[in-house]
Amino acid sequence: MSKTQRPSNARKRIVETAEKLFYSEGIRAVGIDRVIAEAWVAKMTLYNHFPSKDDLVVEVLKYREEQFNLYLRQRMLEHQSQGLNSLKAFFAALKDWFQCSDYRGCAFLNALAELADSNPTATDFCSDHKRRFKEQLTEIIIESAGTQAAAVAPAICILVEGAIVTAVSEGNADAAGIAEQAAEILISQTK
Amino acid sequence: MSKTQRPSNARKRIVETAEKLFYSEGIRAVGIDRVIAEAWVAKMTLYNHFPSKDDLVVEVLKYREEQFNLYLRQRMLEHQSQGLNSLKAFFAALKDWFQCSDYRGCAFLNALAELADSNPTATDFCSDHKRRFKEQLTEIIIESAGTQAAAVAPAICILVEGAIVTAVSEGNADAAGIAEQAAEILISQTK
DNA sequence: ATATCCATACAGACCTGTCTGTTTATTATA
DNA sequence: TATAATAAACAGACAGGTCTGTATGGATAT
Numbered sequence: 300m301s302k303t304q305r306p307s308n309a310r311k312r313i314v315e316t317a318e319k320l321f322y323s324e325g326i327r328a329v330g331i332d333r334v335i336a337e338a339w340v341a342k343m344t345l346y347n348h349f350p351s352k353d354d355l356v357v358e359v360l361k362y363r364e365e366q367f368n369l370y371l372r373q374r375m376l377e378h379q380s381q382g383l384n385s386l387k388a389f390f391a392a393l394k395d396w397f398q399c400s401d402y403r404g405c406a407f408l409n410a411l412a413e414l415a416d417s418n419p420t421a422t423d424f425c426s427d428h429k430r431r432f433k434e435q436l437t438e439i440i441i442e443s444a445g446t447q448a449a450a451v452a453p454a455i456c457i458l459v460e461g462a463i464v465t466a467v468s469e470g471n472a473d474a475a476g477i478a479e480q481a482a483e484i485l486i487s488q489t490k
Numbered sequence: 491m492s493k494t495q496r497p498s499n500a501r502k503r504i505v506e507t508a509e510k511l512f513y514s515e516g517i518r519a520v521g522i523d524r525v526i527a528e529a530w531v532a533k534m535t536l537y538n539h540f541p542s543k544d545d546l547v548v549e550v551l552k553y554r555e556e557q558f559n560l561y562l563r564q565r566m567l568e569h570q571s572q573g574l575n576s577l578k579a580f581f582a583a584l585k586d587w588f589q590c591s592d593y594r595g596c597a598f599l600n601a602l603a604e605l606a607d608s609n610p611t612a613t614d615f616c617s618d619h620k621r622r623f624k625e626q627l628t629e630i631i632i633e634s635a636g637t638q639a640a641a642v643a644p645a646i647c648i649l650v651e652g653a654i655v656t657a658v659s660e661g662n663a664d665a666a667g668i669a670e671q672a673a674e675i676l677i678s679q680t681k
Numbered sequence: 682a683t684a685t686c687c688a689t690a691c692a693g694a695c696c697t698g699t700c701t702g703t704t705t706a707t708t709a710t711a
Numbered sequence: 712t713a714t715a716a717t718a719a720a721c722a723g724a725c726a727g728g729t730c731t732g733t734a735t736g737g738a739t740a741t
Contacts, residue, residue, distance in 0.1 A: 683719090683740100683741085684739105684741090685725100685739085685740085685741100686721105686728090686737105686738085686739075686740095687725070687736100687737080687739090688724100688735100688736090688738095689712085689722105689734100689735090689736095690733105690734085690735085691733080691734075691735100692731105692732090692733075693730100693731095693732095693733105694728070694730080695728100695729080696716100696727100696728075696730080696731070697718075697726105697727095697728085697729100698725105698726090698727095698728105699724105699726075699727105700723105700724085700725075700726095701717075701722100701723095701724085702721100702722090702723100703720100703721075703722080704719105704720080704721070704722095705718100705720075705721090706717100706718090706719085706720100707716105707718080707719095707727085708714090708715100708716080708718095708728095708738095709712085709714100709715100709716070709717090710714080710715075710717080710734080711712100711713085711724105711730080
């Protein structure tokens, strides 16, 4: 435990800056020098907090998961307060995300794509994230459509993953609405 | 046009080797030296055929599309000869693909993820590929389920994209069957 | 005899990670 | 309250390696 600033200010700046750069330009495309320059931090400060870039990447992914969950939850609450059930609110939040100017798909799928086997801790975390995301989405489905709807939860999760990547390749947010309509049809089949 | 070997043997080896390495380890993760070493080619031979690595990447993606189309078509024909209609044959071929030992998702989505804006020609080609893929799949859907099924073609395309990435993050081919079931439900709704 | 290909060295930039030493700010002690 | 000790961050040079791309010269084959 440090005695000066407990959650070190520099460390926070490093993670936030790296998250932004890694997501927007790619992990391999961004060097340590870029991170320390834009975080206004000395190189040794970074290496005092993180043993290596690979370790920084893992911390950045953990931070990204937290921030992403916060973002999605907050957007969902917004839409739920306007009368949408939790599943509709989820898809509305998904569309909000797709429409962000800096949207570049799922950070964890991107990391899986570019890191391959070079950073197993990071890629394992990405797979774990996807499992957690699937569980959360399944709960949302059950909450707004009943337990019998759990039968189509895996299919809806696949729809959501497909919408995420389609929004990237097509450059628009149309996939959110299409996936939502399909999800509703699948759910209606379980009743 | 060269007068010795028209479709130069060295060029072919370069593209095939680069395709294999880029797909399995990532484009940025593989340097030119790796490519020339494993292709048994001199560095100048590579740079005589391709002005830069970015240009090689584009050629590799074009080659990948050809090879992928050949693979999928061939697998589909195999399954169609066993009595499956074209859509069922498509999903069976998709599952075959997922089960390849070297499966690492869609090369074009992976390239979009790691190249970002650093190679616009390549990323444009990836988006174009996805558009072509969507058109082909739509034709398959119409062929095996009728023109009215075209209404759910965009949703089925999203299911397929989702299955492709889910097969990566989950490390198995289950998503193929789940996506297929969902696609059948969506199609049955159009009748 | 012309073009392709091979082998190798090289330039210059960039990469991760280390080292040294200075500054700053908080904490402990006199 | 003044001072010493401690810890964190800063600045910047540096090592060793890898990257892309170029240059040179010799081998091979049509």
